[in-house]
Amino acid sequence: MNRTRFNGKNLMNLCLIGVSTGVIISAIKWPLKTALFPLVISISVLLMTTAELLMSLFGKEEGAKKGAAIDFKFSEDIDKTIVLRRTLTIFSWIVGFFFLIVIFGFSIGVALFVFLYLKIQGREKWGISIIMTFASWFFFWGLFIWLLNTPMMEGWLFGWLRAIGIE
Amino acid sequence: METMFDAFIGGLLINLQLRPFMFMLIGCAIGFWVGILPGLGGSTTLALMLPFIYKMTPQEAFPFLLGMHSVCATTGDITSVLFGIPGEATTVATIVDGYPMAKKGEAGRALGAVLMSSLIGALFGACYLAFTIPIVRPLVLAFGSPEMFMLIILGLTCISTLSGHGKRGLLLGMMAGGFGLLCSLVGQDRQAGILRFTFGQLYLWNGLSMVPVMVGLFAIPEIVDLAVRGTAIAGNVSFGKLGKGVREGIIDTFRHFWLTVRCSLLGSLIGTLPGLGGGVAQWVAYAHATQSAKNDEERAGFGKGDIRGVLGPGAANNSKEGAGLIPTVAFGIPAGAGMAILMGAFFLLGLVPGPDMLTKHLTLTYSMVWTIVLANVIVVVVCLLFINHLAKLTTIRGNLMIPVILLLCFVGAYCSDNHIGDLIVLLIFGGIGYFMVRFRWPRPPFILGFILGKLAETYLYSSSTRYGAAWLYRPKVIILILIAAGFALYPFIQKRFRKEDLGEPDKI
Numbered sequence: 030m031n032r033t034r035f036n037g038k039n040l041m042n043l044c045l046i047g048v049s050t051g052v053i054i055s056a057i058k059w060p061l062k063t064a065l066f067p068l069v070i071s072i073s074v075l076l077m078t079t080a081e082l083l084m085s086l087f088g089k090e091e092g093a094k095k096g097a098a099i100d101f102k103f104s105e106d107i108d109k110t111i112v113l114r115r116t117l118t119i120f121s122w123i124v125g126f127f128f129l130i131v132i133f134g135f136s137i138g139v140a141l142f143v144f145l146y147l148k149i150q151g152r153e154k155w156g157i158s159i160i161m162t163f164a165s166w167f168f169f170w171g172l173f174i175w176l177l178n179t180p181m182m183e184g185w186l187f188g189w190l191r192a193i194g195i196e
Numbered sequence: 197m198e199t200m201f202d203a204f205i206g207g208l209l210i211n212l213q214l215r216p217f218m219f220m221l222i223g224c225a226i227g228f229w230v231g232i233l234p235g236l237g238g239s240t241t242l243a244l245m246l247p248f249i250y251k252m253t254p255q256e257a258f259p260f261l262l263g264m265h266s267v268c269a270t271t272g273d274i275t276s277v278l279f280g281i282p283g284e285a286t287t288v289a290t291i292v293d294g295y296p297m298a299k300k301g302e303a304g305r306a307l308g309a310v311l312m313s314s315l316i317g318a319l320f321g322a323c324y325l326a327f328t329i330p331i332v333r334p335l336v337l338a339f340g341s342p343e344m345f346m347l348i349i350l351g352l353t354c355i356s357t358l359s360g361h362g363k364r365g366l367l368l369g370m371m372a373g374g375f376g377l378l379c380s381l382v383g384q385d386r387q388a389g390i391l392r393f394t395f396g397q398l399y400l401w402n403g404l405s406m407v408p409v410m411v412g413l414f415a416i417p418e419i420v421d422l423a424v425r426g427t428a429i430a431g432n433v434s435f436g437k438l439g440k441g442v443r444e445g446i447i448d449t450f451r452h453f454w455l456t457v458r459c460s461l462l463g464s465l466i467g468t469l470p471g472l473g474g475g476v477a478q479w480v481a482y483a484h485a486t487q488s489a490k491n492d493e494e495r496a497g498f499g500k501g502d503i504r505g506v507l508g509p510g511a512a513n514n515s516k517e518g519a520g521l522i523p524t525v526a527f528g529i530p531a532g533a534g535m536a537i538l539m540g541a542f543f544l545l546g547l548v549p550g551p552d553m554l555t556k557h558l559t560l561t562y563s564m565v566w567t568i569v570l571a572n573v574i575v576v577v578v579c580l581l582f583i584n585h586l587a588k589l590t591t592i593r594g595n596l597m598i599p600v601i602l603l604l605c606f607v608g609a610y611c612s613d614n615h616i617g618d619l620i621v622l623l624i625f626g627g628i629g630y631f632m633v634r635f636r637w638p639r640p641p642f643i644l645g646f647i648l649g650k651l652a653e654t655y656l657y658s659s660s661t662r663y664g665a666a667w668l669y670r671p672k673v674i675i676l677i678l679i680a681a682g683f684a685l686y687p688f689i690q691k692r693f694r695k696e697d698l699g700e701p702d703k704i
Contacts, residue, residue, distance in 0.1 A: 038635040045375060052378055055392070062387040065660065066653040070381075074374035081367050101280070101292060101417065101499060101633055104425050112424050119423035119598075123416065123626065126602055127619055135607070143599040151595030161596065165603055172233075173607060180614050 042082040049075040122146060134184025136174070140166040199558070204326065207562025211570055216259045216563075219252070223263030224571050228578070230264070231271030231283050233604065238268035238284060242537045246544065254545045254557075258564055261541055263571040265534055269513040270314040270575055277306045277506070278589055279601055280418030282410055286513040288643060289478035291414055293498060293505025300501055307583050308445020309503055310510040311576050313456045316449065317511035318572035320460035321467065321518030326565045328468075328522065339469065342667035345655035346676035347469070348648045351476055352377075353680040355483045356641045365638075366684065372632070373641035379404060380649020387657050399617035408609035408621040409646060415605050416626030417633040422594045422601075442583050448503045455488055459508040460515035467516030468523060479644050481512030518568050525553045525561055 052071035056064040103112075129138035143165045147158040173179045210216055226245070230238060242265050249257040272284030277294035290310060297306035339347070356369030382393045383403030394400040449456055459481035466477040485508030489495035498505050524535040526549075542549050553561050579586070589597075609622040632639050659667040667673060 037631070041631060041635050041637070045371065048375075048378060052381065052393075059390055059392075060388055062657060062661075063385045063390045063392070066656050067378075067381050067392070069656070070374055070377045074371060074378060077367055077371050077374065081364075081371060084364070084367075101295065101421075101639075102636075103417070103421050103633060107424060115424040115426070116420055119420050122598075123419075123602065124623065126606060127623055130606065130619065131616065135610070139603055139607075143603065146599040146602075147595065151593075151598075153595065157596075161599070165600055169603065169607060173611070179611055182610070182616060 039082060039085050042078050042085065045078045046075060046082065049078065118150070122150060130182060130184070132184055132186050134187065135181040136166075136170065137184065139169050203558040203562045204565075206559035207564075208566045210255050210559065210563040211259055211566045213255070216256050219256045220259035220263040220567060220571060221574070223260040223265075224267050224575055227264035227267040227571070228271050228575060231268035231273075231287075232275050233283065233608070238265050238272075238534055242534055246537065246541060249541060249544060252545075254547060254560055255563065257541060257545055258560065259567045259571075261538060262564055262567040265538070266318065266514075266517045266568045266571050267575040269517065270311065270318070270572060271579065273310040273314060273510055273513075274307060274579065274586060277310055278303060278586065279415075279597075280422075281415040281601060281605065284513075286478055286516075287509070288410055288414055289482040289509035289513075289640065290506055291418075292482065292640065293500070293502050295418060296499070296501035297503070297506065302441060302501065304441030304583065305445040305448065305503070306501075306506050307586065308442035308580070309448045309506050310445070311579050311583075312446045312449035313459075313507040313510035314514045315572055315576040316456050317460045317463060317514035318517065318568055320457065320511070321464050321515035322565045322568040323518075324461075324464040324515065325518035325521050325568070326562065328519075338672070341655045341658035342663065342670050342673045343676065344469070345652060345659055346673050346680070348652045348655065350676050350680040350683070351480055351648065352641060352644055353683045355479045355644050356638075357483070357683045357686050363688065366686075368636075369638050369641045372637050372639065373645040376642035376645025376647075377649045377652065378645075379409070379642075380646050380653075386650070386654055397617065399613070399615050402613075403650065404621055404646075405609075405612040405618055406647065407612040408618045409625045410643060411605050411609050412622040412625030412627075413629035413632070413639055413643065415601070416622075417629045419598060419601055419605070420630055423598060426594060428591050428593055428597070442580065445503070449507060452488075452504055452507055455485060455504060456507050456511045459484060459511040463512030463515035464519035466512075467519030476644065476648065477512040477516045478509040479640050481508040482640065484508060514572065518565065521564060525549055525564070 049071040052067050053075065056067040056071065059067075126138070126142045129142050132138070133141060140162050144158055144162040147153040147161055148155075151158075153161075174181060211220065223245075227238065242261060245261060245264065249260065252260065268284050269286050272282065272287035273290045273294070275281055275283030276287045276290040277298055280291050280295035280298075282288040282291060294306045294310060297303065352373045353370075356373050357366050380403065382400055384391055384394075384401050391401065462481050462484060463477040466480060482505060485502075485504040486495060486498045488504055489498065489502075520535050521538075524539055539549055547553070547557065547560075605622065606619060609618045612618050629639065631637075632642070663670075668677075
């Protein structure tokens with residue numbers, strides 16, 4: 030006798046069902062030549078995802094375990110609470126890096142992120158933090174700005190400063 | 197025949213002249229770093245280098261450009277193995293088994309294997325280019341839109357079947373592939389110019405950029421894992437004598453020599469077909485490598501650091517380089533983005549790709565073959581000399597590596613379109629990648645679907661417009677459908693055979 034199970038995997042299935050349904054609803058309004066491919070794909074995905082969801086909810090648990098992907102796997106020998114805490118921390122740093130770039134631009138954001146990460150998260154010594162920050166920034170600036178002349182984002186801060194008359 | 201042989205030797209002599217050789221070395225040096233750095237693609241750099249060839253002769257320009265382009269995939273594998281970040285778009289598949297090997301302290305072995313298989317792949321591709329130019333024309337011309345569409349479906353079915361275990365694995369693979377195809381729908385459609393899922397954003401008109409999607413999907417989950425473990429990439433595993441690992445990796449290449457050759461052949465065949473390129477070749481080769489597992493237990497080792505998972509993509513993504521030159525040089529049909537840019541170089545130098553390249557400029561064509569051979573030999577030897585230093589990067593503390601890897605991810609993604617949207621796409625697909633890994637959804641079919649989506653749509657549209665439903669009855673299409681069905685039924689057939697082998701019908 031199998032119990033009905035609902036977990037994160039099923040939530041992902043539900044999301045994909047939502048996405049494919051959304052594509053079908055949108056595609057109906059388009060002319061056939063635009064809608065043909067999206068309809069073929071989204072209907073197939075909807076059918077497959079629904080089947081997977083039903084099997085996952087009501088089918089045998091062993092089947093789901095056997096069907097695991099041949100792909101990279103997260104480390105399993107660490108306590109779940111630590112995993113959750115560290116995962117949230119690193120995601121916060123990743124999102125934080127994004128905001129540093131958006132606000133300060135690449136040139137300052139890169140240096141700021143590397144330094145803050147090493148000092149706060151890595152608890153590295155001042156010397157290592159400063160050397161690594163300088164090396165990373167020099168690599169970034171030397172290669173992407175000086176050598177390749179890549180136009181990098183300036184940062185909103187400078188726009189705000191200009192708006193209030195500070196150049 | 198004598199002319200062909202003369203041209204063959206003449207091609208080598210061109211490359212051994214001082215100036216062409218020096219330009220090739222400069223190209224190799226640039227390609228080395230471009231391959232290692234994520235986000236800086238071989239095609240982009242090829243485009244950046246075009247202005248430098250104005251004052252060069254064709255004999256100098258092609259060693260420079262091809263020397264650079266052909267080694268990118270070789271060194272791109274190094275980044276994939278050591279850091280779990282694709283150095284090049286064509287080296288993503290190497291991560292799947294190469295990075296787990298680095299985590300187990302087998303970075304040297306993985307690097308030895310990937311470099312040697314890359315070299316074999318490149319040599320195979322060059323030989324393939326040299327010998328198949330006269331006979332490949334009918335193959336390329338025989339594949340119309342219906343066959344190309346079915347070839348894409350076959351590729352997707354193949355990778356979906358082999359990227360998961362059993363029937364449920366197949367279903368998950370197909371779903372992931374379908375999801376990739378759905379993501380490729382974003383942007384202006386090519387048929388009627390209608391905007392699809394752009395949410396009023398100009399950035400999305402051209403669709404989702406490949407680099408941020410791939411970096412997010414593959415690098416972010418690896419970075420999260422590195423942070424969660426709190427150790428170096430290679431964990432607390434001691435390397436011991438790395439040179440021994442490198443030798444082991446090289447020996448592995450010859451232990452699985454026929455697998456390497458078969459994957460090189462697959463890479464060359466896919467490379468010959470315009471539009472498919474290395475993105476597809478690496479995954480098909482990976483799928484073929486997983487197929488070489490004799491049983492479920494052995495197959496379960498893929499994704500956890502099986503050397504065959506490194507050898508297959510390593511060989512294929514290099515062998516497609518030489519093969520990709522065939523349609524470009526012989527028919528003026530570029531096999532991929534890189535080759536399209538290279539075709540621009542032909543015109544800049546006053547050459548027209550086509551029959552002339554096989555008659556009047558045959559020596560130059562063969563010099564391209566030799567460039568691929570020499571450039572790869574030089575770069576692989578250099579890499580093997582410095583491999584100890586490269587592999588030791590995986591023993592650096594995670595806390596020191598993470599900000600640098602994140603910096604490469606963000607800058608690499610941003611360089612795709614130089615737009616803040618690239619960073620948002622990176623974050624979104626980083627999240628999707630994390631959940632895909634967490635809930636054991638295979639990422640390879642997703643990437644394949646995403647890469648091929650636009651092309652598949654164009655082929656489907658052309659086929660149905662030109663032939664109606666009749667394209668489904670074309671003999672070559674039927675053959676491809678049957679092969680795809682064979683792959684889809686593979687988990688069922690395999691199970692059936694195993695039951696018969698063991699004579700225990702109910703226990704498996």
